[in-house]
Amino acid sequence: MTTAAYQGEPGSNSATAARALYPDAGHMPCTSFEQALDAVTLGAADVAVIPVDNSAAGRVADVHHLLPESGLFIVDEYFLAIRFDLMGAPGATLDQVECVRSHVHALGQCRKVLREGGWRTLVSDDTAGAAREVAELGDPRHAALAPPAAAELYGLEVLRAEVEDDPDNTTRFVVLSREAALAPYTGEPTMTSLFFSVRNIPSALYKALGGFATSGVNLTKIESYQMGAGLNASRFYVEVEGHPDDERIALALHELRFFSTEVRILGVYPAHPHRLAD
Secondary structure: OEEEEEEEEOOOOHHHHHHHHHHHOOOEOOOOOHHEEEEEEOOOOOOEEEEEEEEOOOOOOOOOOHHHHHOOOEEEEEEOOOOOOEOOOOOOOHHHHHHEEOOOOHHOOOOHHHHHHOEEEEEOOOHHHHHHHHHHHOOOOEEEOHHHHHHHHOOOOEEEEOOOOOOOEEEEEEEEOOOOOOOOOOOOOEEEEEEEEEOOOOHHHHHHHHHHHHHHEEEEEEEEEEOOOOOOOEEEEHHHHHOOOHHHHHHHHHHHHHEEEEEEEEEEEEOOHHHHHO
């Protein structure tokens, strides 16, 4: 049976994504992204379900720096609609709340309700962890911003439902595995993720990416990473619409390799239906 690791506690958005992807699997909550990735690397889990970016808050800090060094491969992606409820101890009411706990990203995605309430905020390691903390405190002055599943899991009272600022708030997760299970080239919508390091020459990045432009290939993401503390050329993470066996992608990758010191395919996987609906 598959075991899926994720960062966070039961009831978190990552737990929801892991259960949606692997409903019949064993699930392994982890305290950090590093621990979730290490669980896969060391064989304690088969896959890790990791958030990489959010439509409201942007990229998830640290994750993109961990991916190139993890030695793991992206085998799938999943988009989860993000919903937050304001929840408190049993019997608590909204006018009793003085302090709201949650993960820093959740606090940033629910600014309107926090501003309306004028409440003090406390940062927790995880949204579901914030709900657990409120349940353990049993103090009506403390509330949590957490996914709806956390209220039932920890026996909390929903004081106000769906308080996220953006009703279209969505987080993208990737599934990481020890094995590079590349999706076959069938003509169906496919994503390719890769890392590359440009040669230390003038206009290297412009030249390296030129093949994608001339071949009409869409880059949906590009992130840069400085390697070390010196002035060496940067490493880049790129996501491309298409499959490496497509002639256009193959030509673009050939040109990319000519101007790069390293090109590494991190994953070739089916595009999630959410991406096709945009």
